[in-house]
Amino acid sequence: MSESRPSDLDTARPSERGSHPHAATALRRVLNAEDGQFNQTLIATILRRQGCQTVLAENGVVAVSEALAAMAGPGPFDLILMDMQMPEMDGYCATRILRDKGYSSPIVALTASDKDGDRERCLEAGCDDYLTKPISRQALLAVLQSYLEPEHAAPFSAASPEKEQVAGLQNASSGPIFSTLKDDVEMQAVVAGFVERLTAFTNDLQAAGKDRDTPTLARLAHQLKGAAGGYGFMPVSDAAARLETTIADGAKDADISKAMEYLIGICDRVK
Numbered sequence: 714m715s716e717s718r719p720s721d722l723d724t725a726r727p728s729e730r731g732s733h734p735h736a737a738t739a740l741r742r743v744l745n746a747e748d749g750q751f752n753q754t755l756i757a758t759i760l761r762r763q764g765c766q767t768v769l770a771e772n773g774v775v776a777v778s779e780a781l782a783a784m785a786g787p788g789p790f791d792l793i794l795m796d797m798q799m800p801e802m803d804g805y806c807a808t809r810i811l812r813d814k815g816y817s818s819p820i821v822a823l824t825a826s827d828k829d830g831d832r833e834r835c836l837e838a839g840c841d842d843y844l845t846k847p848i849s850r851q852a853l854l855a856v857l858q859s860y861l862e863p864e865h866a867a868p869f870s871a872a873s874p875e876k877e878q879v880a881g882l883q884n885a886s887s888g889p890i891f892s893t894l895k896d897d898v899e900m901q902a903v904v905a906g907f908v909e910r911l912t913a914f915t916n917d918l919q920a921a922g923k924d925r926d927t928p929t930l931a932r933l934a935h936q937l938k939g940a941a942g943g944y945g946f947m948p949v950s951d952a953a954a955r956l957e958t959t960i961a962d963g964a965k966d967a968d969i970s971k972a973m974e975y976l977i978g979i980c981d982r983v984k
Contacts, residue, residue: 741763741764741765741766741791741792741861742765742766742768742783742790742791743760743765743766743767743768743790743791743792743793743794744767744768744770744776744779744780744783744790744792744793744794745757745760745767745768745769745770745794746770746772746773746775746776746793746794746795746796746799746804746807747769747770747771747794747796747799747823748771748772748796748799748800749796749936749939749940750910751907751910751936751937751940751941751943751944752796752823752846752848752936752939752940752943753769754903754906754907755848755903755907755940755943755944756794756848756853757769758900758903759850759853759854760857762899763854763857763861765791765857765861768790771799771800772799772800772801772802773799773801773802773803773804773806773807774801774802774807776793776795776799776802776804776807777802777807777810777811780793780811780816781811781814781816784814784815784816789816789817789818790818791818791819791860791861792818792819792820792821792857792860792861793811793818793819793820793821794821794823795807795808795820795821795822795823795840796823796824797822797823797824797826797835798824798825798826798935804822804823804824804835804838804840805834805835805838808820808822808835808838808839808840809838809839811839812838812839819841819842819860820839820840820841821840821841821842821843821844821856821860822835822838822840822842822843822844823844823845823846823848824843824844824845824846825845825846825847825935825938825939826845831843841860842856842859842860844856846938846939846940846942846943847938847939847940847941847942847943847947847950848939848942848943849943850894850900850943888982889982889983890946890948890949890979890982890983892904892908892944892945892946892983893945893946893947894944894945895945900945903944904944904945907940907941907944907946908983911980911983914933914937914980915977915980915981917929917933918930918933918934918973918976918977919973919977921933922969922970922973925966927960927969930956930960930969930973931956931957931960931961934953934954934956934957934960934976935953935957937949937950937953937976938950938953938954938957941953946983948979948982949976949979949980949983952972952975952976952979952980953976955972955975955976956969956972956973956975956976959972960972
């Protein structure tokens with residue numbers, strides 16, 4: 714799946730940072746370990762607007778390498794946001810390795826899974842906190858304040874206000890679906906970018922469905938479930954969750970196709 718990333722994001726990949734030393738900047742340094750490009754863009758935008766310098770790790774292997782290099786060089790990151798479902802090495806394994814290597818700075822888990830025991834599993838792996846996807850901007854800001862500005866931190870709740878506010882809305886309608894962030898000036902550009910890339914994403918869904926490639930369908934549904942709500946499109950997240958669950962339950966091809974077409978229909982209504 715090909716998606717473009719806005720060029721103004723303050724996100725540096727390992728190969729792009731050149732010789733700029735982290736120690737020379739007053740910015741807070743955050744490692745964003747996330748493989749989904751929708752969430753990469755969303756998280757990087759929120760972090761940048763909070764005055765953070767973001768380093769991207771596309772999987773757990775890169776996350777471990779970056780974190781250990783920082784610990785041996787300019788000093789550990791101020792915070793690691795660790796997606797728990799990543800390719801090559803997941804966040805659970807990456808966190809355990811870092812803790813075994815003596816990495817002591819905060820690690821906050823991000824996961825689109827909401828199964829019983831997930832929070833405990835993240836904490837047992839060595840994470841300090843836990844956030845569920847779709848990512849609530851308010852919850853993420855609360856975490857940033859808690860770990861980067863503890864003297865100003867308010868009590869933190871892992872609840873997602875946007876999800877509670879809009880879950881289930883507009884699903885029964887046939888009209889357009891608008892982002893709940895459409896009136897948020899700071900988020901309009903990033904929401905527009907999500908909408909623009911959504912067409913390519915649905916094309917990938919259709920291609921995987923045509924090939925009966927259920928592993929790819931499940932992966933795409935999982936990514937969209939965790940991303941769409943963060944951009945204010947909870948009906949899309951709900952429909953993606955429905956497809957992911959249908960596949961996980963071992964449903965027939967016809968039922969999977971229905972769930973996929975339902976998700977694509979919801980995506981087509983996004984404005």
